[in-house]
Amino acid sequence: MSKLTKTEEDSDTQYTIVDPSNTYIDPSVELGKGCVIEPFSFIKGKTKIGDNTRIGPNSYLENMIVGSNCKIFYSVCIDSTLEKDVQIGPYSRVRDNSFISDGVYIGNYAEIKNSNIREKSIISHFTYIGDATIGANVNIGAGAVTCNYDGESKHHTFIGDNCFIGSGTMLIAPLNIGAKSITGAGSVVTMNVEENITVVGNPARKLK
Template identity: 35%
Template sequence: MRIALVILAAGKGTRMNSDLPKVLHPIGQVPMLAHAMQSGGAVSPERTVIVAGHGADQVARAVEEIDETAQVVLQEEQLGTAHAVDQARAALEGFDGDVVVLYGDTPFIRPETLERMLAARAQHDLVILGFDAADPARYGRLVMQGDQLERIVEYKDASDEERALSFCNSGIMTGDARALFDLISRVGNDNASGEYYLTDVVELARDSGLSVTAIACDEEETLGINSRADLAAAEAVFQNRARAELLETGITMTAPDTVHLAFDTVIGRDALIEPNVVFGPGVTVESGATIRAFSHLEGCHVSRGAVVGPYARLRPGAELAEDCHVGNFVEIKNATIAEGAKVNHLSYIGDASIGAGSNIGAGTITCNYDGVMKHHTEIGKRVFIGSNTMLVAPVTVGDGAMTASGSVITRNVESEALAIARAKQENKPGHARKLFDLLKAKAAKRAMEAK
């Protein structure tokens, strides 16, 4: 079956009270539109058309980052959902297959649900997605007769009997492209809002002798986002789903509710994630690794057996090999830490390579930025970097070398050499007492003057 996706993403989202287009607000640290596109992408569409309106330039840039093959079309005036779908007509001209209509602000439709909708197309011309609502409120009701959808009734137009129904309309549908666009061309705007509603195609299809049905999904899948409160609720749904999936695949989380995951987080079996860990985009943690409490990771790779944290930060480009340790209050950025190396305490390692088995002492800093450009630090194998060493890049420390604590290393250190770069210590007898007495006298004088 040939499939095309049409994803409606033109709404301004007034209730969001934001300059950012609604569909670009993040869930799992990516735009909610990315979730809708991923769901639709699971049915292998030949074409994907995003209908943009408010903030179309921003939406188009985001779409290109998500899927550069997707086409963005503009709905200059927001005249209703049928009008929005109609903007994809030209982009799908000549397409012979089914169209699936999704919404950029309804991000949680499962691929399995779309598969069931497409399977229902074998017996029906038009398939609508519905849900049984715990609180139907003001949703449009789906009036069924057997497996046939008789009509969609808006709450304000519904009878008491129809309002008692709990089977509600999600707005998502699929049907033959040519038939759907033909139905849309006949939709009118003779209503209080003067808009062209996609729901009207159901009645038009029935009048044309077409078979229309509705299938049900979990209400959670149809969660639409119209406010910041909805956005927070959607984030909770995403996090709960993502955590449950990880637990099912064999990951240990000692306090799952405190772990925050990104859209693309990948964690291998038998990894241990302690409480209050935040995963940003682009993180892969291999099997058997441990991420200790209060750590923050983004754009990094942690290999098997590595230990990170507590209170560690891995920034983009951090690459940790097997069995290495990155400890408390350590920040790693754009750096590779080789097998068995340790950076355990209070250090910053940026734009650097650290060789296998090396030990980086507490308070070490790779001084990588000169105010204009970034520079690289190369540390070889089995190197011991003494505590409070400043490595002023570009600089290389050879295999088996050592730096003395408190050194400022500005020149390359050859293999197996000891580098000492600190000022000579001088002790001046009695000077501490004299200095304290002088400072106390100054403090007393200031106190008297303040009176």
């Protein structure tokens, strides 16, 4: 790992290292035009960062593909792909072959593990998404968890497009939530949910 000693700018590559003496970037890393790397950021391995993306401060990236116009701050991202216009942080983690599509917002204290998050979905606060496929335009409320481990095996959660997952919802995998469905705050969902219905309670039941 190399410690940068100067900002690099030439005719082919134009990016900004705000504080080169406190920024660490491996020689294998590729930075796009217009990138800004804030202090105390570590970028390692086969990471490739698209144009006009801002990393840091205090962020760690390793073996990442990051699209254009993304923002990652005070966060850790490893072995995953972000498409364009993704925002992550502060204090969140993306890992283990996750794929984050265009325009996704991942807020503070969230963890995404081995999951596929489709376009313009929102995962705001204190949330764990593990071994999941989440559709487009889904809102995941604060404190929601995909309960993917039963003590012996990991299981997958599928959430369809345009769903609203209420705060504190526990999704007990394996599980399939149909498109346009809603879970009430604090629901414990143990069975598949059909499209376009609302479930509430523990265990969650269809709202009459």
